[in-house]
Amino acid sequence: MFTLYGAPGWGSAISELMLCLCDEPYRWVDVSGFDQPGEARDRLLALNPLGQVPTLQHEDGRVLTESAAIALLLADRHPALIPSAGDPQRERFYHWLVWLVANIYPTFTLGDYPQRWTTAGAQELRQRASAHREQGYRWLESQIGDGEYLLGDNITLLDAYLPVLVRWQPREAWFQVNTPKLWAIAQRVKAREALQTVVARNEL
Structure with missing residues (x-):
């Protein structure tokens, strides 16, 4: 265990x-x-x-x-819980998994704790990190199709990120307006009984 x-x-x-x-x-x-x-x-x-x-x-x-x-x-x-080998969606799984942790996650480290990185421009760093994060979410929204989950109608481990991310900045109301597909997928995931x-x- x-x-x-x-x-x-x-x-x-x-x-x-x-x-x-x-x-x-x-x-x-x-x-x-x-x-x-x-x-x-x-x-x-x-x-x-x-x-x-x-x-x-x-x-x-x-x-x-x-x-x-x-x-x-x-x-x-x-x-x-991952697209099968040979399925083009498997490469997309790898791509988006790495993209999330390489591009979205660091914006929280920078934006939530700007004092760790600068004393003079903390507010500007927070704002720029937030803007980069929002731009990233809009890009991801543009890449997904009309399936139930990120990679289609079958849930994958990648979908586990969304219920958590939509609770963090810029918060659920922003996602509902600006990235409604991401928000809807997050709701489907967190509604699962398990x-x-x-x-x-x-x-x-």
Whole structure:
């Protein structure tokens, strides 16, 4: 059984949604407050020196971090949740998975904590990060078709990102107006019965 270390409302919710989509048994360990000095952070640092969530631990003690890496691990174990080999949508799965973590995720690091990067232009950095994020979401909206999910009518592990991302900046009202397809997919994902515990814990 896996052990997932995370905190409600943080990116660990994405990996927890993935685990539930796969029907993988796991133990949830709440390390809320991990971003501040204290017991929770010390517990997390003992496993993940980067001090980040999600942190996934195997039964034998091996540790895997980064939501995209966890997605690929689970895709190997549950091939029904990734487009099949040879399907052009499989390349799109890889592309969008890497694109999300390389282009969207960093905007939260920059925009939510601008003081880590600059003392003189924190407000401008926050604004530019937000603008880049919104431009990215509009691009993704333009790429998806009319299926039920990101890659068509079959749910994939990639869809687990959306219920969490639409709760973060620029918030759900923005998505409803500017990227209605992304917002609608997020609603379909979080309505799935198997995900309700995670949805409730993270207030999705």
